Amino acid sequence: MIVVMKSGTPAEEIERVSQELYHWNLIPEKCIGQHKTVIGLIGETAIIDPGQIQELSPWIEQVLRVENPFKRASLEFRHGQPSEVLVETPNGVVAFGQNHPIVQVAGPCSVESEEMIVETARALKAAGAKFLRGGAYKPRTSPYAFQGHGEKALGWLLKAREVTGLGIVTEVMDTADLEKVAQVADIIQIGARNMQNFSLLKRVGAIDKPVLLKRGMSATIQDWLMAAEYILAAGNPNVILCERGIRTFDQKYTRNTLDLAAIPVLRSLTHLPIMVDPSHGTGKVEYVPAMVMAAIATGADSLMIEVHPNPAKALSDGPQSLTLEGFEQLMQEMAPLGKFFGRWTQTPVTASQNFAQTRDRSLVAGVSHR
């Protein structure tokens, strides 16, 4: 259920209404938009009469029920306003969201050595990426396959972060590793295979770190939003959804079927930012550029692209990895299209600027505090 306040409602009145709602055993969550403030209500709203809430204040414009099973993740919950996820990196705050430039996240499947990851990070930064992705803990189908360098790899990622200032995106697979991962990651990734690992979702929901939630291989869009809801419900408002291909009957030429229609569908259902991973989505490097273009045209807020200094010798996912040069070239190819859609930026805002920005937005859901 959401309470839409009239434009110009005094802050104290909003506060008063929120306090009242607490007494009804509801948890009010404010979303301050450009013109209006909306109060989302969590709790046993099914038994509540909207008319009664309406009477709480003459400043209440409307009381609406959220029809979807996902509440905090729903677009209605923010009255149609997209959320943004702001991530502080050494190079400044990077914003994910519909009103921001497309954010490039790139890097190898696995972090293979300090040298390799630092070299990669340098090239990615030079090409314009804002985040380095790389797996320290790798979910592998076979127990005999390389499982990632673990803690050591976390250290190498930290090194790459120091050297380049790029933000770090890395996956957590086990609640036991969460603390260690959270010390290094600027964004914590939940992989496709763990999308419905509800224990893990609750834990990452309880910490103060943005979360990248990959779609499960056979997750419906509703399943996926319900998984995001787990994180939001646990108190973490900073969730980015990542489409990475679903499993269908045709696996001959591509590893998965990249479901780009998920983007407009999500736009009609949720306020959360959307990332697309064409590398896993297709599984073949030769199809990545076309799907990058498609993702940009469909309105993706961010791209995740696998890049490896030597794909032929990659410990995992070589066939879907671009070379460093390949990535640089692809960035040059996508830049004009990004500009065409008004979603490209050359000059990142500086750290200090961002910090101020962050402050201003601190009342709004969607801010990450370190």
Place this chain on the structure above:
Amino acid sequence: MIVVMKSGTPAEEIERVSQELYHWNLIPEKCIGQHKTVIGLIGETAIIDPGQIQELSPWIEQVLRVENPFKRASLEFRHGQPSEVLVETPNGVVAFGQNHPIVQVAGPCSVESEEMIVETARALKAAGAKFLRGGAYKPRTSPYAFQGHGEKALGWLLKAREVTGLGIVTEVMDTADLEKVAQVADIIQIGARNMQNFSLLKRVGAIDKPVLLKRGMSATIQDWLMAAEYILAAGNPNVILCERGIRTFDQKYTRNTLDLAAIPVLRSLTHLPIMVDPSHGTGKVEYVPAMVMAAIATGADSLMIEVHPNPAKALSDGPQSLTLEGFEQLMQEMAPLGKFFGRWTQTPVTASQNFAQTRDRSLVAGVSHR
């Protein structure tokens, strides 16, 4: 198996080699490219030694096996050169292919009346479409649902063609109707449900009319190319492939899953032109614009879009149909993107110009003669 001739081979030599190959019980099919001519060979090539063919002429550069089960449809068969399908319409020849502007095909699911289809055709033409689509015979899940106005509707389509000069795309469902449909259609559509109706494929392969082959709901890309191969093998080189969404586990928000990665995959496998149908692909009009943009960015050669003067009262597929105004607006939105990719044209070439063009290309596979 294909025979690549050296650049500059005299026409008579190509002719001589072709004649020789006839004696080997092979059917040679010439593809004259910009620099080279390639001779595709159909028949029992498995038992033939490429070395022996090589000895036929010093002008032979190379003899190659086509590894895929589809031969004529394969990219190798044309030595990497895309084919184009040229369709004569009253307004001039329209070319489908990678080196041509994106062709818009639009119209209602069903042809409901003469007035309705003529009105629609006028609006579509004004907005820039080159083809009118509309079903006279409709494949419907229920025998009690409207099955199309049949022959009467074919007459109405003919009227719309006369009035607007637009080309006509309409579906054939039964070999018994093929002659009637072929008299009206400039392009004959094979629907998704009939993609593996091999009898029908053979029949449309035997006539001199371009064919639009929609992908079956659960057809792999290889199945689809094999279906195209049926048409090509029967002698009709003018096949356009249309991606229209596949059936997956998620049908809550979209009717199908539009598989846009099929475009780069097809590009790597076949020379045939590619159309995308975002209307069936999503089943919801609100998702069509985003997928149109995505299809253009992915490199589609043509778009099929459902448009109805009054979607709320459409006899079929209302929820996925744009209004006439909606289509006009979408055309305006997609034009800049089409131009961005260098695949948009305002001024159609005139009929006479086209005719000359057609003549020149008459030696090349891919020309339709009325």
Place this chain on the structure above:
Amino acid sequence: MIVVMKSGTPAEEIERVSQELYHWNLIPEKCIGQHKTVIGLIGETAIIDPGQIQELSPWIEQVLRVENPFKRASLEFRHGQPSEVLVETPNGVVAFGQNHPIVQVAGPCSVESEEMIVETARALKAAGAKFLRGGAYKPRTSPYAFQGHGEKALGWLLKAREVTGLGIVTEVMDTADLEKVAQVADIIQIGARNMQNFSLLKRVGAIDKPVLLKRGMSATIQDWLMAAEYILAAGNPNVILCERGIRTFDQKYTRNTLDLAAIPVLRSLTHLPIMVDPSHGTGKVEYVPAMVMAAIATGADSLMIEVHPNPAKALSDGPQSLTLEGFEQLMQEMAPLGKFFGRWTQTPVTASQNFAQTRDRSLVAGVSHR
């Protein structure tokens, strides 16, 4: 909509009510059960008030709406009574249905020669099969694959029928071939790829010959019943449904996923008899016996099993074909289970007995007349 008549209603009263309903522009279809007679109504029933029909006669017990989109195929349309499909063969009438023994249909994918098919038929008959299956026209993914011996093969099937007295099941792919096929076939098969070839469905619905309707590769159970409805609506009440596996994401070890739960689901939705084809369902001969046992235990009314005298040399589907000895052995293995469920018979009823039986049932939908 269905009208349930009270037990003991005189035949003239049923006739009178039916006549009345004609005047309402409804087509009444009688189903005479053991205790009650039910009149199914086809036409614009949505606008009719059940109360008004109720007033037509004091012998009317109840007037009910059929909620499903499939009407004649629905279980309600026969008020919960299963239908039976009676097929006359030289060896006597064979009944398909819940209250009859399991019917074995067996034979090769393709009819390869007269000798081969007669030899096969003899062995099948000796082992206890009632029908010989064999393709004269073969739907093949590739135009270069063996397409069946066509009309010649129909002649060979006729020969096998004469020699053994087995009924013939063979596929029709093209409306143009229907007459020829119907002259040979005792049951006409519609293949999975043509399940939604609505033109073909209408044609086989218009002739007086039982139809075996295979489930499409990605057909939902509702799609499938709607396809059956096409045949029923065209006037042919003799439809047998055949589950043959659906297409899913896992195709490594089996060709399709045999959906045995379709049997209890269909039982709750339709009165039509159900066949299972474990050969196509799995695609591997080693998995056929286990799935035969499963199909019997789930309540299948009939089994279709691929058998070939020399699977290693089969022109098609060798890997999923049993040898003649293999089939005989499997029949011996399944017999005790068939007996366990009270659905096995050694001694076929003689032709004359059956004919009498047929006569008695001639008022009931479900009888085939030659």
Place this chain on the structure above:
Amino acid sequence: MIVVMKSGTPAEEIERVSQELYHWNLIPEKCIGQHKTVIGLIGETAIIDPGQIQELSPWIEQVLRVENPFKRASLEFRHGQPSEVLVETPNGVVAFGQNHPIVQVAGPCSVESEEMIVETARALKAAGAKFLRGGAYKPRTSPYAFQGHGEKALGWLLKAREVTGLGIVTEVMDTADLEKVAQVADIIQIGARNMQNFSLLKRVGAIDKPVLLKRGMSATIQDWLMAAEYILAAGNPNVILCERGIRTFDQKYTRNTLDLAAIPVLRSLTHLPIMVDPSHGTGKVEYVPAMVMAAIATGADSLMIEVHPNPAKALSDGPQSLTLEGFEQLMQEMAPLGKFFGRWTQTPVTASQNFAQTRDRSLVAGVSHR
């Protein structure tokens, strides 16, 4: 790689060969069959020449490579001999495996109260079940849905175990809860959503407790066996595979598609025991009995059936739960079929007998020690 020892090889020789293999940096795992002993080798076997191993002893009959990516789970690894999982319960040891009676595991989705679970357990025991299933920690799609009573519910399960002597099967979702769950469970369940939660698999692989591994919703059979391999590789040989339906395009009448062909496929690939869960497999109680019969006929070693004293008021999965009476009746219906296949037992072996049995088998992989 496996080493097959000749029949009659002295135990000391097997020991000696094993010791030698240790020096090659391989881990030998003995499987003592009725006639032969097989030594499975884990490690870098790719670089080893089978001929060299052959020379280690004249008692070596054969050295074979395991072709599948799953090694310990493969049928070859036990040279074709099925494994059995022996579970000690207060009522005695229960054996899961091809040469044992079908084991019934039944109970509610969630443990709702002590009274409810004890009442249920009593009825299940009376009806012939050997294990009580019930969720203390529940994986739910929505964070707002009932998540299980957690630790409290574990206590109630322990009570039900004490009262009835039934073994307990309950799910673990989080590595943090494993210890607590292991103290109560006789078999630890890994749910479908966690099938590729590799961290969790490694942990349950490291403890001495049988594991029930449910198939993931979109897991291929190979994925599933690789997940089992994680547990086996971590040292726990006691894994039972549970087919519970896969996600396909048809979800109208059933929740999932129960893939019964997985049973013969698994039999050809692995030695592990197989359970079938028709309750999740169909999602509707009315289809459960038919699929139970099918599962028995296909050769399932065990059945998992949802039972609830009052399904209409169940906190989760009511529509797929049988009542206590319904379960009792189903047991009576399945008993004759179980006997037909020689896989039914009325009289459980006593605890002391079992213990002796366990001892004897203690050298064989597949025994669980508390």
